[in-house]
Amino acid sequence: MKTHPVTGTLRSRRIARSRQRLVEIALPAFAEHGYDAVTVDRLCDQAEVSKRSFFRYFDGKEDLALTPLNDVWRTLITDLDAVLARSGPLLAVLGDALVDAVEQMPPGWERLAVLSARLGGTHPEIDAAGVVVCERLTQQVVDTIAARLSGTSGADLSARFVCAAMIAGHRAAVDTWQSAPGAETTATRAELCALIRTSLAGAPAALEIRLP
Amino acid sequence: MKTHPVTGTLRSRRIARSRQRLVEIALPAFAEHGYDAVTVDRLCDQAEVSKRSFFRYFDGKEDLALTPLNDVWRTLITDLDAVLARSGPLLAVLGDALVDAVEQMPPGWERLAVLSARLGGTHPEIDAAGVVVCERLTQQVVDTIAARLSGTSGADLSARFVCAAMIAGHRAAVDTWQSAPGAETTATRAELCALIRTSLAGAPAALEIRLP
DNA sequence: TAGCAAACTGGCACTCAGTGGCACTTGGCA
DNA sequence: TGCCAAGTGCCACTGAGTGCCAGTTTGCTA
Structure with missing residues (x-):
């Protein structure tokens, strides 16, 4: 996860929410379907976050996990x-x-x-x-x-x-x-x-x- | 590196030589040009080993390093x-x-x-x-x-x-x-x-x- | 409150590590 | 020497990850 201090601004809170959404979608999906079977593309679709932003929030798929x-x-x-x-x-x-x-x-x-x-x-x-x-x-x-x-x-x-x-x-x-x-x-x-x-x-x- | 016991057979010795050649080419190249700038393709070209075999010998680029x-x-x-x-x-x-x-x-x-x-x-x-x-x-x-x-x-x-x-x-x-x-x-x-x-x-x- | 600049976003093209599949080659052994 | 298993390389492909850029949003100050 890349550093985005949560300062209470709209910006930082919005980022924190997107991240949390991704984590909450990803971990159960990994557990159910397997880590390798669940792609970053799929997670981004479900979380309604662009892949480009995903990699701005996290250092990678493992970091998300x-x-x-x-x-x-x-x-x-x-x-x-x-x-x-x-x-x-x-x-x-x-x-x-x-x-x-x-x-x-x-x-x-x-x-x-x-x-x-x-x-x-x-x-x-x-x-x-x-x-x-x-x-x-x-x-x-x-x-x-x-x-x-x-x-x-x-x-x-x-x-x-x-x-x-x-x-x-x-x-x-x-x-x-x-x-x-x-x-x-x-x-x-x-x-x-x-x-x-x-x-x-x-x-x-x-x-x-x-x-x- | 994937397990290939060196047993003295032609086969295992040939594999060990290919591996060693890759290591000896890769580490100085990484040091000189940077790890990210030196691709697996390039290393395989220089070592005259196919990329497919590279990934049979090593668990990945990091493993090689x-x-x-x-x-x-x-x-x-x-x-x-x-x-x-x-x-x-x-x-x-x-x-x-x-x-x-x-x-x-x-x-x-x-x-x-x-x-x-x-x-x-x-x-x-x-x-x-x-x-x-x-x-x-x-x-x-x-x-x-x-x-x-x-x-x-x-x-x-x-x-x-x-x-x-x-x-x-x-x-x-x-x-x-x-x-x-x-x-x-x-x-x-x-x-x-x-x-x-x-x-x-x-x-x-x-x-x-x-x-x- | 409006304007400006910085932060952030998403789309897109792309790279590169890594892999499955398969025909062919090489080596080992009976 | 022949057969079979181990190993090879080619090729197409996937998916993680990234640079670039135009557009959007937010924060702050006058």
Whole structure:
């Protein structure tokens, strides 16, 4: 998704509506007919948005498919300066912020997020496209940490490991969350947040796992 | 790259040669003219391979661009069963195996790997394509660990964190390695292996980094 | 409130990665 | 040596994605 800050103007609200319409049409269609069988042309017809504009709103078809999940990362990116101004273990700070970002998602987000997560599970190239946003987040975290902890050797590498752990933990949580039976209609953000917290809490010890 | 085990037959050797020719033509061309400006058609003309066969050998243009780096992961995947039969901390076992895989790369690999790594740095979609192979590796590690440590709660999640750390550490090491001045001609696998070892050794403590 | 400029839209032609189908070629093995 | 499977290249095609441009809409200021 390309950046269009929602500022309350008619313009930005109209764009947000078109985007939302596309997401709401696309994800159920992908789930029902298959990602590859549903073309961008078809989605644009149904949403009454030109294809040219589609590609102005989204970075591509995969970006559309991942919108609900990527919106969480994008929210975290938006809030990042404030988040990184806090004190405490970086992993905990980012984990809390990630949970906050999930809680900020609009009503009804869960259904689309479950559909989106399921696509990632069956299409590696969609999953891979999710990496682009996460990498942007990681780079911003690294840059901010490097500036804030200048003088601490290896701070940037540490920040990279923390982000990698956070992303992996989030991924594991989302996988568990979407795979529960009936999740399309019953999944809650509270469940997802709990799964994220549990997952991230175990990360440091996880690195000590041994083969017997 | 699609799987074509190199078994010593004429057939498999011919395929390997065609692939290698494509990689050796593509990476310098990408570096000189830009990834987007160099088309698959053009590369196939130069390598005297049909485009149809190109897409039989590679999973796509990005896969071609990442071949040197992905060959490392693929080697690790091939060796994985033997690797995971060892004892010790999983991160160390995998880290050692990763270093072994780098050492197994053919002579001259360094130059192409540096070019490949630089593409990933400037084209997020290429970087993202590298995730596909890493995710395949991760899944195999997780499956094997789950089977081997059945009864240990959370073993699969731990394995995921370990793989995430290994991949992040490798990534950091490669970035440092390729960014050294003159790396196209002077980079050595010994340097890269040392960087990987150092990077991975710091992973557990990295998760404890604090914001002041 | 009107006018202007910037932001946005859609139509259209086009490129290029990627693929199915099929006839032909090559290699491996009994 | 013959047969069959693996592999090849040609060709037509699809669909994601983009540049260009004229027209429309919106926001802002005088």
